[in-house]
Amino acid sequence: MSKHYAIKCTNCAAPLDILGGGRVNTVTCSYCHSILDMNDHYKVLAKFNDTKRPQGPFKIGMRGNIKGVEWTIIGWIAYRTAEFPAEEWSEFFLYSPTHGYAWLVYENSKVYFSKRVRDFDLLTWQEKKPKTLFYHKGHYLQKEASYLTYIDYVEGELNWVAKFGDKFTTWDYDGVGFQVLNIEKTGEEIEVYHTERLDKSDIYSTFGLEYTQKSKTNKSMEKKDIHTLQKEEIQVEQIEDSKVKHGFLFLFIIISILSIMSLFYNKTIYTTHYSHDINSTFTVDSSAFLTAITLSVTGQGTENNKLWIYKEGEKIFYIDKDNVFFAKKSLSHSWDYDAISATIYLKLDKGVYRLVAKKNPNQTATSLTIEQQVIRTKYLIPLLVILAFFIVSSYLHLLKGKMGIVLVILVAIIIAYTIFGWEALFGLGLFIYFVTNSYDDYYAEEDD
Amino acid sequence: MPNQFSVEKQFNCPQCGYSLSLYFKHTKLIQCESCKSTIFLEDDAVRLSGDSSVLAPEISILELNTPFFFEQKSYLPLGKIRYSYGRGFWEEWWVKDTQNNEYWLSVDEGDLVFQQKVEVTYPDDLFDRLRIGLITSDGWVVTELGEAKCKGFAGSLPKNIVVGSTYAYAHLSGKDAKLRTLELVDGKLEAYEGKWISPFDIGKIL
Numbered sequence: 001m002s003k004h005y006a007i008k009c010t011n012c013a014a015p016l017d018i019l020g021g022g023r024v025n026t027v028t029c030s031y032c033h034s035i036l037d038m039n040d041h042y043k044v045l046a047k048f049n050d051t052k053r054p055q056g057p058f059k060i061g062m063r064g065n066i067k068g069v070e071w072t073i074i075g076w077i078a079y080r081t082a083e084f085p086a087e088e089w090s091e092f093f094l095y096s097p098t099h100g101y102a103w104l105v106y107e108n109s110k111v112y113f114s115k116r117v118r119d120f121d122l123l124t125w126q127e128k129k130p131k132t133l134f135y136h137k138g139h140y141l142q143k144e145a146s147y148l149t150y151i152d153y154v155e156g157e158l159n160w161v162a163k164f165g166d167k168f169t170t171w172d173y174d175g176v177g178f179q180v181l182n183i184e185k186t187g188e189e190i191e192v193y194h195t196e197r198l199d200k201s202d203i204y205s206t207f208g209l210e211y212t213q214k215s216k217t218n219k220s221m222e223k224k225d226i227h228t229l230q231k232e233e234i235q236v237e238q239i240e241d242s243k244v245k246h247g248f249l250f251l252f253i254i255i256s257i258l259s260i261m262s263l264f265y266n267k268t269i270y271t272t273h274y275s276h277d278i279n280s281t282f283t284v285d286s287s288a289f290l291t292a293i294t295l296s297v298t299g300q301g302t303e304n305n306k307l308w309i310y311k312e313g314e315k316i317f318y319i320d321k322d323n324v325f326f327a328k329k330s331l332s333h334s335w336d337y338d339a340i341s342a343t344i345y346l347k348l349d350k351g352v353y354r355l356v357a358k359k360n361p362n363q364t365a366t367s368l369t370i371e372q373q374v375i376r377t378k379y380l381i382p383l384l385v386i387l388a389f390f391i392v393s394s395y396l397h398l399l400k401g402k403m404g405i406v407l408v409i410l411v412a413i414i415i416a417y418t419i420f421g422w423e424a425l426f427g428l429g430l431f432i433y434f435v436t437n438s439y440d441d442y443y444a445e446e447d448d
Numbered sequence: 449m450p451n452q453f454s455v456e457k458q459f460n461c462p463q464c465g466y467s468l469s470l471y472f473k474h475t476k477l478i479q480c481e482s483c484k485s486t487i488f489l490e491d492d493a494v495r496l497s498g499d500s501s502v503l504a505p506e507i508s509i510l511e512l513n514t515p516f517f518f519e520q521k522s523y524l525p526l527g528k529i530r531y532s533y534g535r536g537f538w539e540e541w542w543v544k545d546t547q548n549n550e551y552w553l554s555v556d557e558g559d560l561v562f563q564q565k566v567e568v569t570y571p572d573d574l575f576d577r578l579r580i581g582l583i584t585s586d587g588w589v590v591t592e593l594g595e596a597k598c599k600g601f602a603g604s605l606p607k608n609i610v611v612g613s614t615y616a617y618a619h620l621s622g623k624d625a626k627l628r629t630l631e632l633v634d635g636k637l638e639a640y641e642g643k644w645i646s647p648f649d650i651g652k653i654l
Binding site: 097 | 506507508509533534535536537556557558559581589621622623624625627643644645646647648
């Protein structure tokens with residue numbers, strides 16, 4: 001903080017008001033465009049020759065209220081990007097004795113307020129340069145690649161030495177409600193700015209500017225542009241967020257009901273203990289869910305058992321130690337040789353079925369039970385755990401940007417386990433290790 | 449939000465007799481609001497230092513003995529020290545919360561850093577070796593080095609200060625946007641750790 005005062009340009013003797021507190025380092029003369037060093041007797045650091053002041057509604061010395069704080073415009077920089085050199089925008093350096101320095105950005109007739117933040121975890125960002133990030137509970141997405149910006153015009157006070165043609169790289173992350181996080185790198189120095197769009201008519205009014213007729217006709221649209229659109233965008237995100245949460249919750253309830261039903265809903269429709277081959281019938285009176293056939297033996301295992309199921313004289317299911325056949329298709333996996341029990345799940349329609357079973361001669365007894373309306377908890381329980389995990393994490397915002405990766409890994413684990421069993425998890429672990437390493441390498445390369 | 453801070457002790461200025469309020473028992477130094485005399489507090493005794501320090505009034509986001517809230521907690525600014533860096537100055541505000549935890553809030557042209565004193569173990573000659581960009585053995589990056597000159601104080605403080613004295617300081621950045629300040633005061637290293645906060649996050653308690 002310091003008092004306002006006036007100096008004379010050490011190059012052209014033009015009077016220059018110093019408005020901007022103790023942290024300004026340079027002032028660029030509005031007349032001769034010499035950059036004067038505030039810390040070294042206003043020594044001329046550089047001069048802009050033949051520079052042309054850009055068009056813009058704001059001027060140095062104007063005062064206005066933004067976000068409840070009185071600001072004075074003390075400096076002005078115009079920028080261009082290397083990619084689109086025809087497009088220029090202006091940033092007006094603001095000063096407030098209580099809130100320090102900020103920027104009023106004027107681009108494509110829109111106005112934004114931008115202020116440096118220092119609570120962004122830059123060290124982590126520099127390691128990975130992620131495409132999405134979280135800042136103050138807001139989610140930000142990098143929609144475009146980083147771009148190169150250079151300075152086209154400088155006037156007034158600044159808190160660093162800015163010269164014509166100086167370049168820096170910017171990474172923009174878009175958030176909701178027209179908020180942007182700008183990460184700017186000049187040499188080794190990196191700064192982060194939080195930018196938000198302002199209501200143009202309000203800003204024109206507070207800085208004492210008159211709205212043009214064209215602007216006035218667009219005033220209602222402008223109002224809608226900021227207030228309504230911001231609100232709508234936030235509402236859309238909240239609704240989508242809410243939809244996801246409710247979706248998870250709905251699925252959780254459905255699967256919970258199914259899990260509970262699985263305990264009580266199944267109905268035994270046939271049961272027998274036999275010590276010789278059997279040829280019998282059973283009736284399925286509900287086609288809901290699955291029909292389970294459970295075979296258990298004493299002695300040498302199920303290896304030499306054989307089972308046929310017929311409907312209306314046609315074979316629809318067969319199993320022995322080597323083959324499984326169901327609904328005109330051969331299946332690959334039969335029961336284990338040394339298993340002493342096996343459960344076969346079939347999707348059977350209502351109707352009367354014939355069951356033929358040949359027992360293993362080494363077994364003293366075999367029991368066979370057929371249940372209908374069976375719900376398999378093997379799939380339901382892991383799904384319940386995953387859904388509970390996502391419900392909790394979506395309410396507590398625990399996983400943040402890694403949510404997608406975690407989701408993919410969890411789903412992959414479930415699929416791998418259900419298809420290949422526990423052995424698959426080792427291979428999956430290697431795969432995840434490879435993917436995460438590639439992910440890091442990708443961003444490291446982009447960094448370079 | 450109600451004012452949850454109460455006066456712990458009252459005494460009269462030994463110079464002018466003005467009634468002074470203490471909000472915190474660990475106060476070591478207080479400035480008389482009336483005659484601006486500097487008063488040392490030693491146990492239950494009060495002693496005039498013979499100095500008086502009058503700071504030029506400046507607009508600030510904080511006000512002495514006026515509570516503010518930040519992140520849903522109330523704080524009371526008890527005192528401030530003003531340091532010069534040549535053309536300008538910054539202020540270090542001594543604040544406490546409702547549980548009597550002490551903090552230092554640095555206010556420098558709208559940049560606010562909220563810190564608490566921490567114990568660190570660095571070699572004695574650390575300040576001789578510090579340079580911008582250096583990474584310390586515990587992973588902190590040096591971002592700024594400078595010298596502070598005390599211009600004066602107001603309110604009450606937990607330590608004695610000498611107006612016009614100087615000390616070397618270093619600002620460091622760490623993981624999770626943490627900030628650390630090292631100060632070399634009379635050959636003794638003091639460390640403070642905390643975070644940057646936005647001035648827009650400081651709220652007045654009405």
